[in-house]
Amino acid sequence: MDKCFLLSARAATVKNEIYAGLITFIAMSYIFAVNPAILGSIDGIDKGAIFLSGCVYLILSLTLARKVVTEATPENFKLGNAVGLGLFVSFLGFHNAGNIVSAPFISSIIYALALLFILYLALS
Template sequence: MFNIKENQTTVKKEILAGITTFFTMVYIVVVNPGILSGTGVPFDQVFTATIIAAVVGTLWMALAANFPIAIAPGMGLNAYFAVSVVGSSNGEISYQTAFSAVFAAGILFIILSLTPLRKQLIEAIPANLKYGITAGIGLFIAFVGLRGAGIITANEANLVGLGNLHSPGVILALIGLAFSVVLMVMNVNGALFFGMILTGL
């Protein structure tokens, strides 16, 4: 069904890759509700919706496209939604209205994905802009992680300051990060997964 032999892989390798992917992206289940709840959306509702979206999207990619990609709500747009759209409107735009716009955009994108226009739009975006978007989202996720670990904190002088590097949480995060980087340099499969296991222990 999944063309395991044709793709020169094994069930064991795919299960390990799936577990690694899950633990790498499961942060979104907590971070997404944390960001969107600032707009007034109940935390538990966003928590449940995030899980359902990830399950449905990932199963769709697996069963319909036979593609080993995990799908979940993305970082970046949720912050844009919470801060730029709802937060900066001074109460003029409620989260219900903003969600309605997101729903309409989602329907539009689904329709576009069923037409040849989708390919033309993707090809029309310059490569440097695609790389910039990818790097920007990666830096934003790293920023959220560093802030959550306490490595960086808010600072009135220059907005971002160095956190308390002597606190146990920061030391633990740095050890886990260093361990993961060493494993990645050594080309160890599942480096992030093993780094998270060590940090958790």
């Protein structure tokens, strides 16, 4: 196995790799189950659009297009996108828990700041 995956060159063990794969699988399974519920609970988002985006993502993942798009995306944009999505999911969680009440003006400011932060990271 070391010959095929170069484990010793990467200072890895079979046990750690299996453990990391299992943790990744569990996390992705959770995301796969919970993400549609979170997005479906938002007023104004069409469930058909969520399904369609999932199908497009599946097609991209099964082809080489995902690799091409990933390699063409600048690293700063990837980091900014991760931060922006994390802030968005956190905001949705707080909103669904009742910690944030509907305030369109404040919500717009939060979204605008997150967008500016993403653009800043993408352009720096």
